[in-house]
Amino acid sequence: AQSVAQPEDQVNVAEGNPLTVKCTYSVSGNPYLFWYVQYPNRGLQFLLKYITGDNLVKGSYGFEAEFNKSQTSFHLKKPSALVSDSALYFCAVRDVSGTYKYIFGTGTRLKVLA
Amino acid sequence: EAGVAQSPRYKIIEKRQSVAFWCNPISGHATLYWYQQILGQGPKLLIQFQNNGVVDDSQLPKDRFSAERLKGVDSTLKIQPAKLEDSAVYLCASSLNRGNTEAFFGQGTRLTVV
Numbered sequence: 640a641q642s643v644a645q646p647e648d649q650v651n652v653a654e655g656n657p658l659t660v661k662c663t664y665s666v667s668g669n670p671y672l673f674w675y676v677q678y679p680n681r682g683l684q685f686l687l688k689y690i691t692g693d694n695l696v697k698g699s700y701g702f703e704a705e706f707n708k709s710q711t712s713f714h715l716k717k718p719s720a721l722v723s724d725s726a727l728y729f730c731a732v733r734d735v736s737g738t739y740k741y742i743f744g745t746g747t748r749l750k751v752l753a
Numbered sequence: 754e755a756g757v758a759q760s761p762r763y764k765i766i767e768k769r770q771s772v773a774f775w776c777n778p779i780s781g782h783a784t785l786y787w788y789q790q791i792l793g794q795g796p797k798l799l800i801q802f803q804n805n806g807v808v809d810d811s812q813l814p815k816d817r818f819s820a821e822r823l824k825g826v827d828s829t830l831k832i833q834p835a836k837l838e839d840s841a842v843y844l845c846a847s848s849l850n851r852g853n854t855e856a857f858f859g860q861g862t863r864l865t866v867v
Contacts, residue, residue, distance in 0.1 A: 645795075671852070671853050673855055673856075675858075681860070682757075682844065682858040682859055682860045682861055683796070683844070683846075683858040684858075685855045685856075685857065688853070688855055690853040729795055729796070731856075733851075733852075733853075735852070738801070738808050738809045739801075739808065739851035739852065740798060740801060740808070740809050741786060741798065741801065741846075741848070741851075741856055742798055743788075743795040743796045743797075743798075744795050745794060745795040746793075746794070746795045
């Protein structure tokens with residue numbers, strides 16, 4: 640069955656330090672992988688996606704993510720965190736071998752400390 | 754380009770009452786999704802449409818929830834009768850297709866059942 644896991648409920652990082660938000664997935668075929676951010680009382684905003692090709696994908700606001708097929712992971716990264724990056728982050732996966740369901744992880748709250 | 758429109762933004766009803774939510778996706782988007790997001794959790798896929806056909810509704814509580822997408826454009830999600838545990842934000846999203854394109858989200862409808 641298709642699933643996506645975000646093992647950390649919360650990640651704390653100091654401003655200026657690199658950040659990583661983890662995501663692992665399980666699909667029966669090849670995955671399409673996505674990251675979204677949600678600010679308080681706002682809808683989800685798309686950050687970046689992996690479809691095929693280069694394992695390192697770059698997205699909005701300086702974020703990037705690395706696809707690792709052997710570890711079935713798609714971790715979100717940023718070289719230098721900003722206080723304004725504090726938000727809720729969601730990983731999503733689409734299983735292209737089935738019904739193309741678009742499902743989300745449970746979310747990770749990122750807190751960047753000044 | 755106009756985004757995904759949802760209405761109403763907020764709704765308070767008593768348990769056992771009925772409620773309906775409306776969604777107008779981005780023009781030309783074939784795939785439409787309804788998610789339920791309980792506070793502090795990730796979005797849970799309720800139903801996914803491809804044009805006016807249902808692709809997946811495996812997590813839709815069909816004894817009380819129903820959804821339709823007439824003419825493959827607008828969609829409505831109905832709950833009848835509502836339960837206390839239905840209190841959540843209901844998110845509508847759309848994507849160009851069900852393949853490698855990301856979904857765009859509306860602001861959501863916050864439902865409180867008292």
